[in-house]
Amino acid sequence: MKNLTHIARRALKLPAHNSSSSAAVVNLRCYCANAPPSSPAPNSKLFVAGLSWSVDEKSLKDAFSSFGEVTEVKIIYDKDSGRSRGFGFVHFSKEDNAESAKHAMDGRALLGRPLRISFALERVRENAVPNP
Numbered sequence: 001m002k003n004l005t006h007i008a009r010r011a012l013k014l015p016a017h018n019s020s021s022s023a024a025v026v027n028l029r030c031y032c033a034n035a036p037p038s039s040p041a042p043n044s045k046l047f048v049a050g051l052s053w054s055v056d057e058k059s060l061k062d063a064f065s066s067f068g069e070v071t072e073v074k075i076i077y078d079k080d081s082g083r084s085r086g087f088g089f090v091h092f093s094k095e096d097n098a099e100s101a102k103h104a105m106d107g108r109a110l111l112g113r114p115l116r117i118s119f120a121l122e123r124v125r126e127n128a129v130p131n132p
Contacts, residue, residue, distance in 0.1 A: 041119065042098070043119050046089065046120060047087065047117065047119070053083055068096075070090060070091065071093050072090075073091070075087075076088055
């Protein structure tokens, strides 16, 4: 705890022994501890987890196409075995359609397995070198 206070003081550039700085550190710690978990912002790409190994792109597209135009479906496969890793992505042409599909399909079963659906995050590659 003492070390955390020292780190917070350094981050805030506060003097080492000031009563007001202690209050600021305590308030900062309380704020951070109570911060709600971040949720991906709505977009037109859904992350779909909990897929059965028998689900293919066609059956996944069919399951989601009733909510709007599905532009792309991608199931992620294991490089060695060729078997599905149990998750994939569904792209919609409109964000509203993706949001409707997420709310309707999250928790519903597809081929005997409940789906867990969230909005997909943009892939961020560390140490990526931009191409000129």
